[in-house]
Amino acid sequence: xxxxxxxxxxxxxxxxxxxxxxxxxxxxxxxxxxxxxxxxxxxxxxxxxxxxxxxxxxxxxxxxxxxxxxxxxxxxxxxxxxxxxxxxxxxxxxxxxxxxxxxxxxxxxxxxxxxxxxxxxxxxxxxxxxxxxxxxxxxxxxxxxxxxxxxxxxxxxxxxxxxxxxxxxxxxxxxxxxxxxxxxxxxxxxxxxxxxxxxxxxxxxxxxxxxxxxxxxxxxxxxxxxxxxxxxxxxxxxxxxxxxxxxxxxxxxxxxxxxxxxxxxxxxxxxxxxxxxxxxxxxxxxxxxxxxxxxxxxxxxxxxxxxxxxxxxxxxxxxxxxxxxxxxxxxxxxxxxxxxxxxxxxxxxxxxxxxxxxxxxxxxxxxxxxxxxxxxxxxxxxxxxxxxxxxxxxxxxxxxxxxxxxxxxxxxxxxxxxxxxxxxxxxxxxxxxxxxxxxxxxxxxxxxxxxxxxxxxxxxxxxxx
Amino acid sequence: xxxxxxxxxxxxxxxxxxxxxxxxxxxxxxxxxxxxxxxxxxxxxxxxxxxxxxxxxxxxxxxxxxxxxxxxxxxxxxxxxxxxxxxxxxxxxxxxxxxxxxxxxxxxxxxxxxxxxxxxxxxxxxxxxxxxxxxxxxxxxxxxxxxxxxxxxxxxxxxxxxxxxxxxxxxxxxxxxxxxxxxxxxxxxxxxxxxxxxxxxxxxxxxxx
Numbered sequence: 001x002x003x004x005x006x007x008x009x010x011x012x013x014x015x016x017x018x019x020x021x022x023x024x025x026x027x028x029x030x031x032x033x034x035x036x037x038x039x040x041x042x043x044x045x046x047x048x049x050x051x052x053x054x055x056x057x058x059x060x061x062x063x064x065x066x067x068x069x070x071x072x073x074x075x076x077x078x079x080x081x082x083x084x085x086x087x088x089x090x091x092x093x094x095x096x097x098x099x100x101x102x103x104x105x106x107x108x109x110x111x112x113x114x115x116x117x118x119x120x121x122x123x124x125x126x127x128x129x130x131x132x133x134x135x136x137x138x139x140x141x142x143x144x145x146x147x148x149x150x151x152x153x154x155x156x157x158x159x160x161x162x163x164x165x166x167x168x169x170x171x172x173x174x175x176x177x178x179x180x181x182x183x184x185x186x187x188x189x190x191x192x193x194x195x196x197x198x199x200x201x202x203x204x205x206x207x208x209x210x211x212x213x214x215x216x217x218x219x220x221x222x223x224x225x226x227x228x229x230x231x232x233x234x235x236x237x238x239x240x241x242x243x244x245x246x247x248x249x250x251x252x253x254x255x256x257x258x259x260x261x262x263x264x265x266x267x268x269x270x271x272x273x274x275x276x277x278x279x280x281x282x283x284x285x286x287x288x289x290x291x292x293x294x295x296x297x298x299x300x301x302x303x304x305x306x307x308x309x310x311x312x313x314x315x316x317x318x319x320x321x322x323x324x325x326x327x328x329x330x331x332x333x334x335x336x337x338x339x340x341x342x343x344x345x346x347x348x349x350x351x352x353x354x355x356x357x358x359x360x361x362x363x364x365x366x367x368x369x370x371x372x373x374x375x376x377x378x379x380x381x382x383x384x385x386x387x388x389x390x391x392x393x394x395x396x397x398x399x400x401x402x403x404x405x406x407x408x409x410x411x412x413x414x415x416x417x418x419x420x421x422x423x424x425x426x427x428x429x430x431x432x433x434x435x436x437x438x439x440x441x442x443x444x445x446x447x448x449x450x451x452x453x454x455x456x457x458x459x460x461x462x463x464x465x
Numbered sequence: 466x467x468x469x470x471x472x473x474x475x476x477x478x479x480x481x482x483x484x485x486x487x488x489x490x491x492x493x494x495x496x497x498x499x500x501x502x503x504x505x506x507x508x509x510x511x512x513x514x515x516x517x518x519x520x521x522x523x524x525x526x527x528x529x530x531x532x533x534x535x536x537x538x539x540x541x542x543x544x545x546x547x548x549x550x551x552x553x554x555x556x557x558x559x560x561x562x563x564x565x566x567x568x569x570x571x572x573x574x575x576x577x578x579x580x581x582x583x584x585x586x587x588x589x590x591x592x593x594x595x596x597x598x599x600x601x602x603x604x605x606x607x608x609x610x611x612x613x614x615x616x617x618x619x620x621x622x623x624x625x626x627x628x629x630x631x632x633x634x635x636x637x638x639x640x641x642x643x644x645x646x647x648x649x650x651x652x653x654x655x656x657x658x659x660x661x662x663x664x665x666x667x668x669x670x671x672x673x674x
Contacts, residue, residue: 038558053521057511065508067558078497165507167515177507177515241520283520286633327523329637 030141031424031464032089032131033058038067041423046325046332047372048426048464049195049204053241053281053288053325056193060179060238062163063132063139080136089132097124097460099207103453106399119209121148124460127156138162149209154255156228157199159185179238187227188219188250188275191234194290196321196338197277199227202368202382203414205428210456213386213410214395214403214438217342217362219275219296219317224267226298229254232275244279244292266304270312273298279321290323302348311347313355332372340364346394355394362388362408377419385411395438397446400454404446407439412451428460502570505563509571512555517578522631523551529580529629531620535572539563549647551637581629583674594670597663605658610667613651618671627671635668 034041037058041048044055051059058065066085073082100118107113127145134140138161145156163181170176189197198220216222234248252261252269261268279292295318301308321338342362349355365385372378392406412434419427437451438444444451506515509527513519517528527535541547542560563571585591598618601609613624620626627635641647643656656664 038561040554042554054512061511065511067561069562165504167507175515177510285520285522327521329633 030093030129030131031091032129033063035087035091036066036068036085036089036132042375045423046327046334047370047375047378047418047420048424049200050334050370051193051195051200052327053283056281057241059193060163060181060236060244061165062137062161062181063141064137064163066133083133083136085133089130091129091131091465093125093127093129093462093464095124095126095205095460095462097121097207097458099209099459100457101210101453102455103449105211106447121209123148124208134160137164147208154228155186157185157187157190159183159191161185161191176240178240179236181236181238183232183234183236183246183248185232185234185248186230186253187221188225188230188232188248188273188296189221189294190227191236191246191248192277192294193244194279194281194292194321194323195334196290196292196323196336197294197319198222198225198338201338201366202336202370202380203416203430205458205460205462206414206430206432207456207458210432210458211400211437211454213408214401215362215388215408216386217317217319217340217364218298218300218315219294219319219340219342220364226250226252226267226269226273229267230269230273234275236277241283242281244277244281246275246277248275249273250275250296250298261303261308263303263305263307265308266302268301268303268308270299270301270308273300286327288323288325288327290321292321294319294321300348302352302354306348306352311351313348314345316343317341330374332370332375332378334370335368336370337367338365342388349394353393355391356406357389357391357394360389360391360394362386368414372418375420375423377417379418380414380416382414382416383411384414387411390439399447400445400449401438402445403438403440404444405439409436409439410434410451411436424464426460426462428458428462430456430458430460432456432458498566498570502567502574505567505571506574508559509575513575517575518581519631522633524555525634526581526630527575528578529619530576530626531622531624532569532572532576533622534620534625535575536568537623539568539571543568547647549638549641552647580626583629583672585673586632586669590666590669591673592670593663594666594668597667598670602659602663607659607663608655618674628674630668630671632665632668632672635671636664639664639668 033044044052044058046052069086071082071084071086072080075081098118098120104114104117107115125145125147127143130140130142132139140160142158143156146153161181161183163179166178167175183191185191187199189199195201215224218225221227229252230250231253232248232250234246236246238244250269250273254261254265258264273296275296277294279290281288281290298315299312301312317340319338319340324335326333344360346355346358346360350358368380368382370378370380386408388408390406395403395406395408397404412432414430414432416428416430433455434451437454440451442450512524513527518526538547539560542552542556543563545557598610601607613621614627615621618626618628639656642649642652
């Protein structure tokens with residue numbers, strides 16, 4: 001029912017949004033880099049924000065490749081003390097969206113009443129970027145975002161990195177090429193260069209106001225994740241355009257609220273949370289294939305009214321990912337897949353009455369196949385699934401957001417159609433269909449709501465300039 | 466020692482090592498110009514391979530290309546007179562800040578790299594392509610490619626080396642030259658009547674040698 005209901009309203013809504021608006025959440029296309037390098041978006045992106053092999057190299061090299069006039073300085077020993085772009089690599093991202101769920105959501109204040117059917121966000125997000133070179137070898141991707149639904153302006157995805165290139169002896173005159181780098185970032189996997197990891201994974205933009213599943217793995221940027229509430233320092237190596245290895249340590253850095261962090265904050269890391277990543281990429285002709293693994297070990301205090309001492313909740317995430325890209329003259333195809341397994345030992349949550357089981361697990365699968373013709377039109381078909389053990393307290397009943405049977409199990413599909421009249425303008429139509437939501441298909445929340453009631457039509461205009 | 470401690474030490478040691486590596490560069494005795502050229506070669510190598518042998522056919526092999534041709538193309542990218550789609554997307558930016566010293570240094574470096582090995586393919590197509598390359602197509606007034614590009618397609622001064630080049634790259638160049646998206650005065654006349662199947666044959670041959 002939800003689907004046909006959406007489709008009836010779809011064309012007029014889209015026409016109304018038409019060319020007047022831009023897109024959603026999170027936002028990443030960065031014309032700053034085009035300004036700095038003098039290269040078109042197509043050099044680094046198949047279709048933004050997905051990176052090409054060259055885009056990955058650009059990022060791994062520290063965002064420093066520049067082709068504009070530099071302001072430089074040296075000291076008396078000829079050490080370069082300054083090298084900045086004569087024009088700052090800044091850019092802007094505007095996203096305007098319309099979200100409609102299968103059935104309207106309950107009114108947030110009046111029991112039995114319903115919220116407005118459909119949500120126009122102008123803007124969904126507006127972002128400002130500094131993205132590019134800071135000094136020789138040092139570059140940054142810094143995003144400041146105004147969030148329309150939250151009426152909030154703050155630091156979004158940020159990755160500051162230094163990279164150093166080394167060549168050393170190999171056989172037959174073919175030197176080994178090694179990039180060693182340091183990253184300082186605020187979201188686990190925001191520093192990654194493949195689009196299989198959560199921060200830059202599919203869906204690239206989705207509704208921020210439609211219902212979302214009750215939980216996701218800590219390394220995932222979704223519910224309960226660490227996106228933009230941590231700071232991490234890491235090192236990475238990239239050898240011969242094949243082998244990638246990284247380790248980054250994170251600690252909580254929660255914007256606003258009590259500082260130093262105290263019991264009024266939630267999800268506070270105890271000690272440091274190490275993130276690790278290994279990957280192998282093979283390129284041939286127009287193809288590239290990446291196979292990798294990543295993980296996060298986090299020990300966290302639930303906070304939210306409980307002290308930041310004593311037992312902690314421990315999360316061990318281990319994930320495998322695979323990415324295949326074909327970049328042709330006219331045809332572009334990508335497959336993105338990942339599997340995340342999370343083991344939870346919830347000593348603190350048990351003590352504080354937030355969880356019923358000491359040990360829980362979560363298994364997440366995401367797979368997406370994309371096709372674009374001439375970077376002009378294309379789309380994506382995606383499947384997603386989260387499965388885990390039931391826990392009546394952790395996944396408690398609540399209207400829309402809760403689970404009647406204490407299960408986090410959610411699965412569904414995403415169908416997306418995109419039209420890009422220009423490389424920096426994407427008109428996106430996305431439909432998310434749920435087969436199961438928070439453990440059920442009908443009355444999943446204990447308040448009579450069905451999984452399909454959360455099916456979401458999301459129209460988005462995404463302009464980056 | 467738990468995983469937290471290990472990762473802290475790994476990161477600490479690596480950050481320190483990177484700092485040392487950076488310091489070593491600063492006091493390196495290599496002449497500044499050579500260092501700058503080396504860095505530029507690394508940048509070019511991102512797509513073309515540091516040894517001038519690229520992986521993706523989007524990017525041409527530069528190894529053993531003639532130096533005058535490389536210089537001429539870098540100038541054409543820099544002054545934006547070579548304006549085919551990939552030239553605009555990639556090379557206008559990349560070449561915009563190159564100095565004359567860099568251009569001649571890059572041309573010298575890549576022209577000295579060992580040539581890429583040929584890659585076999587459809588033998589029938591390759592034989593057809595060889596005939597076009599060596600003899601031309603008299604019935605269509607298409608002269609032999611070898612006349613300018615050399616009997617082994619090794620190039621000759623401003624006429625580029627074609628041997629061992631990626632077939633999809635060569636095909637794209639023939640198409641953009643024929644449609645005048647890329648300006649190449651001599652070639653416009655030579656290939657104006659070359660058909661796409663003939664192009665596919667000749668580029669298959671060139672990739673194979």
